[in-house]
Amino acid sequence: MKNETYLSIVSAGVCIPIGTEIYSATAAIRSGLDHFRETHFRDTLNHPIIGSLLYDCQIWGPARLIALLNKVIDDSLANITINKENIVICLLLPEEERPGIYPQWLSMVTNTILPRFHKSSIALYRGKAGIGEALPFLQQILSEQSTNVALLVGCDSYFNAETIRYCTNTNRLLHSENSNGFIPGEGAASVVFTLTNNSKECVTILGFDTQLESAHILQTKLPLRVKGLSNAIEQACRHSDLLLHDTQFYISDANGETFYFKEIALAITRTLKEKVEHYPHYLIAKSVGETGAASSVIMLAILSEWMKHPEGPGNTGLIISSADGGERTAIILQYQEVK
Numbered sequence: 001m002k003n004e005t006y007l008s009i010v011s012a013g014v015c016i017p018i019g020t021e022i023y024s025a026t027a028a029i030r031s032g033l034d035h036f037r038e039t040h041f042r043d044t045l046n047h048p049i050i051g052s053l054l055y056d057c058q059i060w061g062p063a064r065l066i067a068l069l070n071k072v073i074d075d076s077l078a079n080i081t082i083n084k085e086n087i088v089i090c091l092l093l094p095e096e097e098r099p100g101i102y103p104q105w106l107s108m109v110t111n112t113i114l115p116r117f118h119k120s121s122i123a124l125y126r127g128k129a130g131i132g133e134a135l136p137f138l139q140q141i142l143s144e145q146s147t148n149v150a151l152l153v154g155c156d157s158y159f160n161a162e163t164i165r166y167c168t169n170t171n172r173l174l175h176s177e178n179s180n181g182f183i184p185g186e187g188a189a190s191v192v193f194t195l196t197n198n199s200k201e202c203v204t205i206l207g208f209d210t211q212l213e214s215a216h217i218l219q220t221k222l223p224l225r226v227k228g229l230s231n232a233i234e235q236a237c238r239h240s241d242l243l244l245h246d247t248q249f250y251i252s253d254a255n256g257e258t259f260y261f262k263e264i265a266l267a268i269t270r271t272l273k274e275k276v277e278h279y280p281h282y283l284i285a286k287s288v289g290e291t292g293a294a295s296s297v298i299m300l301a302i303l304s305e306w307m308k309h310p311e312g313p314g315n316t317g318l319i320i321s322s323a324d325g326g327e328r329t330a331i332i333l334q335y336q337e338v339k
Contacts, residue, residue, distance in 0.1 A: 022302075203304040316332070
């Protein structure tokens with residue numbers, strides 16, 4: 001690690017179906033647990049759709065997202081003494097154009113959360129693609145010393161009748177007539193960033209990059225060449241002064257659709273210049289389903305705790321986030337224990 005400052009995670013909070021706080025959720029994911037159950041939604045054959053739902057939360061609509069956001073924000077800031085008005089927050093929410101997501105809902109969520117924080121705070125309605133804009137924004141804000149602490153928060157839910165219907169009709173959802181689909185999920189996560197060097201014991205982002213993949217899942221004409229994801233991984237490694245074989249694992253938000261597994265496998269094969277004996281691929285969706293805008297923040301939050309564990313995945317790893325529209329983000333994380 002160079003003698004520079006990096007985005008470092010100092011605390012985190014999560015609220016997902018397998019754990020409503022960071023320690024229980026991390027333990028459940030480490031154990032390979034899930035909370036998949038039959039929901040009240042039905043597929044085309046009237047069979048119940050399997051989902052990963054926060055069953056104890058009986059609030060719906062924008063109020064549900066607001067409740068989840070407040071929970072993870074409060075958890076992640078529990079030990080932070082800085083006033084909220086001095087903390088910049090970047091809020092990742094579902095895409096405006098997603099069926100079942102209404103602009104007035106997103107405005108309601110944003111207007112409830114952002115006014116409590118620094119005036120430079122922003123909300124991105126881009127789903128999974130939001131992480132590609134959020135990290136440069138937070139790094140710039142902290143570098144300019146507008147604030148000493150920044151907050152990245154993601155929240156999403158696929159449990160909306162119109163969203164479920166759309167995903168079913170487009171063969172994106174896993175159900176009795178489609179085995180090549182994802183399990184709908186929901187959740188929220190929050191990570192607190194500060195700029196540090198390698199003198200502090202925390203999980204640090206050494207490098208990141210976002211590229212656009214023209215051959216994405218929403219089009220059928222272009223062949224899968226994984227140029228965007230491969231370039232994003234190579235650039236993230238270059239920024240971190242590491243090669244991909246210096247990492248011990250990779251984790252992605254691949255949701256169960258074979259397209260993403262093919263793409264990730266090809267990109268790893270192309271960018272892994274030296275053979276490694278063991279290079280595991282962890283899947284956040286294996287435990288929580290498809291969590292959209294929250295997925296990248298959930299991975300960051302879980303790894304900020306998991307990588308510190310004696311039986312963790314490794315000290316250095318790669319995060320891959322892939323949006324349906326072609327945005328591909330690669331993040332190199334490192335945990336360095338200070339002795």
